Amino acid sequence: MINDNIQPWQQNKIVRHSQILMSSFECWTGGTLVNCPGSPEEVAQTLFEAEFALVSHGIEADPIFNYGNRKALQLWELDWEDFTSMASRQSAEEIVQEERDRLLAETAAKGFSHFSGVRISSSSKRFYIEDGTIWNLLDEENKYFGQAAIYSNYKFLD
Template sequence: MACPVGSLPVPTPAAWFSPAALQAALRILQSHQRAFGRPLLGGLRADASPEQQAEALFSSAAPVLAHDGADPGADPGPRLIYANRAALVLWKRRWAEMVGLPSQLTAEPHERGRRHQALRSARAATALEGYSGVRIDSQGRRFQIRGARLWTLWDAAGQPCGQAARFSDWHWL
């Protein structure tokens, strides 16, 4: 027996596919290209739709995170606006727990000064390669990241509006 179409639940889109997340994903990809002169994701077609680009970024094997443009020296500082699947798995958080989190909470208190300094350097230069630091997941487990790229995010008016990071080299401590 067939179900009447009107009784089927309407699937809700994944949180990382929301308009704000799509905008963040495109901003991350475009700003990386601007900062480093090369694409963040290899193999992504130039004519890929915004949805295809967002899906590729979310599915990337390397963790990618981004936070808003709030002053890193203020309390609580920038808040995360994006985390791909690899970042969510590494930090052991769901999208709703990660996005909106003060980004400083991804590091232990004694590591936050070094993190803040690296973010300021990346902001001043618009990009930084080779960053290393210690981070902490939601359960308190520490891990070392190495060779991270940090870059400034730019809005449609050409103004800085946040920062992003990507790394593929990490290990548990």
């Protein structure tokens, strides 16, 4: 069990995951998520507290979110434990699942993609994401590790 006083970004596995988020984004897009020349722990904190939403899921048959920064947790109205136990498909309404699946497959093949689309919070608030980027995650051994998405342009629809 995690100490209630410990933030997600303070966990060793999240510090490592933050490095994977950063290096994979740079690998596929040539860009950087944040300009933070500090320690891996400082990078993890900067990503977690960023003004954009950042999420990722793993490689399970039905992928589970394994990361959501503070902005994403606020958008989905969930705490860390609930968010990181949720299947990522649950972030989208049933009606848009086919488009979401197409986007994930395209990203798996190309490395990264841009997207827009409607997602739904835990309390059924719908929001439209514009100009998001989704990319494949590669671990330290260059093995497929999941996918991540970042976006800062969104608006609530309800």
